[in-house]
Amino acid sequence: MIKRTDKALRAGVLLVLSLGVIGPLGAGLAQTAAASFGYMPALGAHEFGLAAYRSLFDLPGVWTSVRLSLITGGTATLLSLMLAVGFCAMAHDRMSDHAAARWLTPFLAAPHAAMAIGLAFVLAPSGWIARLLSPVLGLDRPPDLTLVNDPMGIALILGLMVKEVPFLLLVMLAALTQIPVRAHMAAGRALGYGRGLVWIKIIAPQVWPLIRLPVMVVLAYALSTVEMGLILGPSTPPVFAVFVVRLLNAPDLNMILPGSAGAVVQAILVAGAFAMLWLGERLSRWAGLWWLRAGGRGSSTEPLLRLGSGAVMALFVLGALAMTALAIWSVAWRWPWPAVLPETWSMRAWVGSAAGWRPALANTLILAFVTAALSLMLAIAWLEGEDRGRMARARWAEALIYLPLLVPQIAFLYGLNVLYLRIGISGGMLATIWAQTLFVFPYVMIALSDPWRALDPRLDRVAASLGAKPWRRLFTVKLPLLLTPILAAIAIGVAVSVAQYLPTLFMGAGRVATLTTEAVTLAAGSDRRITGVHAALQAGLPFAVYALAFVLPAVLYRNRAAMKGGIR
Amino acid sequence: MRKPFQAALALAFLATGALADDWQTTLDAARGQTVYFNAWGGDARTNAFIAWASEQTRARHGVTIRQVKLTDTAEAVTRVLSEKAAGQDRNGSVDLIWINGPNFLSMKNQGLLFGPFVTDLPNARYLDLSPGSANTVDFTTPVAGMESPWRLARFVFTYDSARMDAPPASMAGFVEWAAAHPGRMTHPDPSNFMGATFLKQALLELTPDPALLQQPATDDSFATASAPLWVWYDALRPNLWRGGKVLPENESIQQQLLNDGEIDIAMSFDPASAAAAIAQGLLPDTARVFVPQGGTIGNVSFVAIPFNAAHREGAMVVANFLLDPETQAHMQNIEVLGSYSVLDPARLDRATRKAFERLPSSPALPTRTQLGPTLLEPHASWMTRLTQAWAERYTRE
Numbered sequence: 001m002i003k004r005t006d007k008a009l010r011a012g013v014l015l016v017l018s019l020g021v022i023g024p025l026g027a028g029l030a031q032t033a034a035a036s037f038g039y040m041p042a043l044g045a046h047e048f049g050l051a052a053y054r055s056l057f058d059l060p061g062v063w064t065s066v067r068l069s070l071i072t073g074g075t076a077t078l079l080s081l082m083l084a085v086g087f088c089a090m091a092h093d094r095m096s097d098h099a100a101a102r103w104l105t106p107f108l109a110a111p112h113a114a115m116a117i118g119l120a121f122v123l124a125p126s127g128w129i130a131r132l133l134s135p136v137l138g139l140d141r142p143p144d145l146t147l148v149n150d151p152m153g154i155a156l157i158l159g160l161m162v163k164e165v166p167f168l169l170l171v172m173l174a175a176l177t178q179i180p181v182r183a184h185m186a187a188g189r190a191l192g193y194g195r196g197l198v199w200i201k202i203i204a205p206q207v208w209p210l211i212r213l214p215v216m217v218v219l220a221y222a223l224s225t226v227e228m229g230l231i232l233g234p235s236t237p238p239v240f241a242v243f244v245v246r247l248l249n250a251p252d253l254n255m256i257l258p259g260s261a262g263a264v265v266q267a268i269l270v271a272g273a274f275a276m277l278w279l280g281e282r283l284s285r286w287a288g289l290w291w292l293r294a295g296g297r298g299s300s301t302e303p304l305l306r307l308g309s310g311a312v313m314a315l316f317v318l319g320a321l322a323m324t325a326l327a328i329w330s331v332a333w334r335w336p337w338p339a340v341l342p343e344t345w346s347m348r349a350w351v352g353s354a355a356g357w358r359p360a361l362a363n364t365l366i367l368a369f370v371t372a373a374l375s376l377m378l379a380i381a382w383l384e385g386e387d388r389g390r391m392a393r394a395r396w397a398e399a400l401i402y403l404p405l406l407v408p409q410i411a412f413l414y415g416l417n418v419l420y421l422r423i424g425i426s427g428g429m430l431a432t433i434w435a436q437t438l439f440v441f442p443y444v445m446i447a448l449s450d451p452w453r454a455l456d457p458r459l460d461r462v463a464a465s466l467g468a469k470p471w472r473r474l475f476t477v478k479l480p481l482l483l484t485p486i487l488a489a490i491a492i493g494v495a496v497s498v499a500q501y502l503p504t505l506f507m508g509a510g511r512v513a514t515l516t517t518e519a520v521t522l523a524a525g526s527d528r529r530i531t532g533v534h535a536a537l538q539a540g541l542p543f544a545v546y547a548l549a550f551v552l553p554a555v556l557y558r559n560r561a562a563m564k565g566g567i568r
Numbered sequence: 569m570r571k572p573f574q575a576a577l578a579l580a581f582l583a584t585g586a587l588a589d590d591w592q593t594t595l596d597a598a599r600g601q602t603v604y605f606n607a608w609g610g611d612a613r614t615n616a617f618i619a620w621a622s623e624q625t626r627a628r629h630g631v632t633i634r635q636v637k638l639t640d641t642a643e644a645v646t647r648v649l650s651e652k653a654a655g656q657d658r659n660g661s662v663d664l665i666w667i668n669g670p671n672f673l674s675m676k677n678q679g680l681l682f683g684p685f686v687t688d689l690p691n692a693r694y695l696d697l698s699p700g701s702a703n704t705v706d707f708t709t710p711v712a713g714m715e716s717p718w719r720l721a722r723f724v725f726t727y728d729s730a731r732m733d734a735p736p737a738s739m740a741g742f743v744e745w746a747a748a749h750p751g752r753m754t755h756p757d758p759s760n761f762m763g764a765t766f767l768k769q770a771l772l773e774l775t776p777d778p779a780l781l782q783q784p785a786t787d788d789s790f791a792t793a794s795a796p797l798w799v800w801y802d803a804l805r806p807n808l809w810r811g812g813k814v815l816p817e818n819e820s821i822q823q824q825l826l827n828d829g830e831i832d833i834a835m836s837f838d839p840a841s842a843a844a845a846i847a848q849g850l851l852p853d854t855a856r857v858f859v860p861q862g863g864t865i866g867n868v869s870f871v872a873i874p875f876n877a878a879h880r881e882g883a884m885v886v887a888n889f890l891l892d893p894e895t896q897a898h899m900q901n902i903e904v905l906g907s908y909s910v911l912d913p914a915r916l917d918r919a920t921r922k923a924f925e926r927l928p929s930s931p932a933l934p935t936r937t938q939l940g941p942t943l944l945e946p947h948a949s950w951m952t953r954l955t956q957a958w959a960e961r962y963t964r965e
Contacts, residue, residue, distance in 0.1 A: 042649055042652045060960045061963030064964050126828035126829055142828065144750075144751035144810065146810050146813070151964065235757060235817075236814075236959075246759055251641075251642055251669070251670035251671045251674055252670065253646070253649060353612070418653050421654030421656050510636040510643065510644070510647070511634070518637070527612060527848075527850060529849075
């Protein structure tokens with residue numbers, strides 16, 4: 001029997017979510033939309049109209065910029081998805097989940113901005129690869145080639161892929177644990193289908209519903225990235241998100257109006273891309289059925305798969321090089337062209353900038369753990385509420401949770417800040433925690449919900465039949481059993497919190513300095529060594545937490561073989 | 569809720585209070601305050617200098633400075649604007665901003681600034697505030713006491729003397745130089761302050777009537793004055809780094825390109841930047857500074873206080889501290905910041921003048937004579953128009 005109190009938990013969480021997440025987001029969007037239609041009293045603009053949109057589309061290069069965003073974001077997402085599927089097909093049965101998670105962790109932990117800075121150094125004509133080649137090719141000066149910031153956005157696509165392929169692999173591997181892959185594979189192979197085709201025809205359609213939301217998150221990020229677009233993307237014109245941020249930051253304050261129009265257009269672009277995704281899904285469902293019935297065995301997919309896995313490995317190598325390069329820069333003094341390694345080494349970058357990074361590290365730690373803990377409590381309350389109300393996972397509710405990840409940040413952060421100012425909490429730790437939690441909570445949910453729902457319900461029932469009340473069952477049965485995924489969720493939450501740039505900057509009024517805000521500010525400066533220090537700390541912190549998430553269960557449950565496992 | 573009337577009343581009250589020369593009242597009110605100094609954070613030396621200033625003001629006046637590091641000054645301007653939008657007329661988050669040019673014009677026009685306050689600062693007596701002096705106009709916009717000077721900026725080029733022996737003698741000379749060394753020079757994106765300054769510098773030299781630039785630009789005057797600039801730029805552009813199709817985001821990234829050997833010329837708004845970069849290992853020991861013969865654009869960097877600053881008195885104490893002759897001498901020290909003093913030497917006593925003369929030097933630091941004459945910034949409208957016109961001409965459609 002379901003009691004009213006059982007439903008209350010879920011209702012409470014829903015209330016917190018709508019007040020804490022949906023409300024601010026909607027208010028922020030409304031503020032931006034109002035400004036885009038010409039209403040901004042602070043600027044003396046009171047007349048509703050389309051003037052802001054007109055002046056936005058009169059700006060030179062705006063269409064090129066939109067096209068660039070669509071091409072780079074779309075290509076990066078599509079390629080990442082294809083490569084991730086291909087790699088899973090190739091490596092899934094040869095690799096334990098543990099090993100995979102260990103491999104992926106550093107790439108997930110490294111923040112986008114740091115990865116982009118490292119990649120730029122690896123790829124540039126004066127960069128690491130060119131320096132290795134310069135003696136062979138006899139170069140005394142770096143070649144005048146556009147390898148980074150290229151007008152086609154290839155460097156940006158590459159950078160996005162280095163970050164997104166590991167993320168998609170992680171969610172895909174998690175999804176695969178819910179599908180009897182080995183049985184399907186055996187049956188498919190027995191019927192004469194090639195490995196690749198079994199994946200595309202049988203396994204992928206089952207995985208897709210489980211990874212659709214994460215893919216949408218990737219797509220939304222790729223279309224609206226500011227940091228990566230700035231560092232790796234084309235200039236004159238840049239990708240649209242950078243274009244909009246430049247308008248919002250123009251010395252002429254009146255540009256905020258077309259800037260807001262741009263923020264709305266950015267949101268429409270993402271919505272349009274989602275529509276394309278939905279259309280693509282419909283089309284492939286229709287075409288796929290026909291294709292399945294045609295019954296081609298595709299035994300020749302093997303070379304293609306190998307190419308795909310090769311590409312994934314190349315991306316991993318590139319990412320690893322980028323992170324290594326930054327780590328070396330942080331202990332370099334002079335490292336001019338064409339030296340492959342620094343001429344002089346020094347710890348001065350670490351010691352000299354300590355006054356800068358120590359308080360930033362402290363702020364980052366506080367924010368990371370508070371937001372991760374808050375998000376975790378909320379996630380547990382949500383999932384437990386689901387259990388107690390015996391409710392199935394509601395799609396609409398899930399979409400609500402992911403909303404902050406699907407709406408481009410620039411479309412609502414400015415408006416959100418005005419709202420926080422009205423409440424009187426902007427510019428402090430509280431506002432920053434709130435804003436970050438909007439983005440941390442969805443990831444914690446992604447990490448926790450599948451293992452939670454996969455928990456054997458009989459354990460809970462046994463405890464209940466022994467007379468344990470719901471709270472006791474939660475604390476003595478469920479949570480201890482779920483320790484490993486809970487720690488993993490905390491680790492992901494910490495990583496997400498550490499990486500937040502725009503929310504921290506806007507809501508903290510710049511006063512809450514974190515490793516990421518410092519790193520991005522310094523990346524605007526020219527000192528790769530100090531950037532290296534911050535990027536190393538920025539990547540190192542989540543990494544340490546991930547490591548802890550591996551070690552802790554193994555130590556705590558050293559006498560309980562079945563509960564040891566690492567992160568799935 | 570907005571209370572413009574009360575705010576105006578409060579301002580008027582404060583202004584009269586300060587006119588009574590009650591600096592001591594300001595000092596008393598400032599004690600214990602933490603001033604949030606919003607300043608561009610991309611330069612490690614400036615950050616270190618502000619940290620030093622905080623120690624000093626804490627020891628002397630009990631005022632702590634916290635630097636809010638900006639990637640772009642407009643961030644702070646937008647923040648004050650959104651506070652105004654939310655009706656937050658007191659307790660604003662920005663106490664002091666490092667500002668000048670178009671950002672100052674914006675804030676002044678939108679009524680986002682507190683003041684006038686400069687003449688209330690005791691150390692203002694060392695400044696030349698006579699009408700028309702560099703401290704009283706910012707990009708030709710009258711300062712009217714709404715911002716206080718703190719450092720002098722001069723536009724200079726940086727090059728590596730080991731790779732390059734004869735730098736161009738004029739802006740016009742860059743065309744020839746680039747043709748002889750294709751792909752070896754570039755400039756920051758004109759949407760960035762430094763990129764726009766590069767264009768302004770060329771405009772000042774190439775335009776038929778430079779006096780016109782001191783007036784607000786009109787469609788006609790802009791078309792006539794800028795015509796030779798575009799001829800010059802069209803000739804220069806094909807020989808720029810990456811064919812002029814990719815531009816560095818700002819001058820720091822450009823300096824990094826110089827250090828990486830990708831280009832031979834970088835630029836800066838600080839004559840001491842090359843010497844400082846050498847000391848920090850960011851440029852080779854052979855880096856030097858040069859300026860075109862006709863002189864270069866110079867301006868004064870200011871600090872301003874937003875209308876709703878939470879710690880107005882503390883901010884005034886900091887602005888006053890920045891004008892202290894001792895502070896200015898420390899700032900001009902090449903080992904610290906190396907930016908020239910804004911004070912009028914004629915108003916300093918002999919001992920202080922000596923202190924300035926005794927400051928250490930560096931081979932990469934140009935003398936005042938080598939720097940040549942200082943050219944006035946054009947009216948702010950020219951920069952806005954130049955940036956727009958450049959974008960219209962050279963953005964890929």
